[in-house]
Amino acid sequence: MLEILLNIIFLLTFPFLFIGIINKTKAFWAGRKGASVFQPFYDFIKLLKKGEVISATTSFVFAISPSLTFASVVFAGLLVPVFNHRAILSFEGSFILFAYILALGKFFSLIAAMDTGSSFEGMGASREASFSTLVEPAFFIIMASIIALSGNYTFQSLSLILQNSGSFGYLIIILSVFALFIMMLVEGCRVPVDDPNTHLELTMIHEVMVLDNSGSDLAFILYGSGMKMVILASLIANLIIPADLSLFYSVIAFVGIIFILAIIIGTLESSFARLRMTHVFEFIFTMSSISLIILSLTMISMNKHGG
């Protein structure tokens, strides 16, 4: 019961903190004092208080899509184990539902962007869709390898790699962390892929898709994208934290890893420029290459251990 409560509190509060820490880190590297870590939360409240403007050319799709996207992200969050490697909703093969429920949310944000009829938003939607086509197969290959290695079909398998894989275990963990980190940057639309601060429609990807949203819709879109990053970050934390840690230590380790990831992203954003659009695909494809390496390592390791 306590774990479930902690999981829900984590899921609801950490998106604000995560974005806040990224912004604080960026401010630190730029030599500024920066806004408070809780600023995203204040922004969220401010946006909720505002009224909403809906374009007259849009249909009902535009109206329902922000809520649907947010709901799908929250649902995906319930499937991911947070503290103690136990998810609120956990069953065999839940990673497939996880991937597709995120894809459903993304699909609705795409067609909502198309629905506005703005050419810029259509462009953003097209880019977002083409990035997702590269990310999804890689995610499935990685999860399939991890599941094959650990013999557990739930998300708990993430923490069980070391027990069955012998000498390749650490290698597979490092590569998976790296690949999931790339996935987090792509899904969260952070810097090498997309710049969240950009204000030129031609170069925007995710931000351009939500140009027409305002008020509470925009608030929930921002909250949802933060939550998506936190969910992917908790997948990474699950990989790193060993399975047999007590609840207290695992909470500390978990929160620490999430904060460190936020700081790493902030540092990356301050030290890298956005990649040119043609190079973004190469960057994302790295994740697929790494997933293929993970798959081959899994096969070699299973051959060796007769798994």
Added chain:
Amino acid sequence: MVNMLIVLFGLTMLYMAATSRIKAHIKMLSIQGLILFLILFLDEDKTNLINLIFLSIETLLVKTILIPLFLTRILNKNEVFRDNEPHIPNFYSLVIASIMLFAGFMISNLHGQGFENVTALYFGVSISTILISLFLITTRKKILTHVIGYIMMENGIFLLSLSVAKEMPIIVSMGVLLDIFIAVFILGFLVNKINTAFDELNICELCNLKDCDCND
């Protein structure tokens, strides 16, 4: 640890396929030399001391420092910094390189079941390194990239020799060393001569090298 280094070696090949900056290629070459040295140091049995010393000097001094320095000098002398417009766009060459890496692993996985003393990981990465560097040689246009691809192929052969022939890497690496020496030697002449004849170091220019019509 050795496994990690070998996979890192494979990743340098992927980076090679993805980038078109020749400086980055040279950097990768030097990193590969360092990785080979570390693998040698961690994995080789320390009984044969002369063997170990020779191989360490070869990997650390020649592969990591001398060849990259020499190539950097040529690079700065001729002012070619990018391998622009390869025959295949970088994204596709990255895709093909990853498929080759995967295929190498698969071959070694099939192979590994038959033989006891060949490590599957060594074998996979070295086979795919050889394949990827051959692929890079055929798709890139600058002579410098060709030589770098050639040296990388030698690195792959060296890695293969580490995995297959535990007893005689010294003979293999002497052969490799000779090959590299000749490659870099020829390159030194070739690049400087071509640079005086043509403006750019493009291999496409070499198609014009004919005896009959040199007046145009």
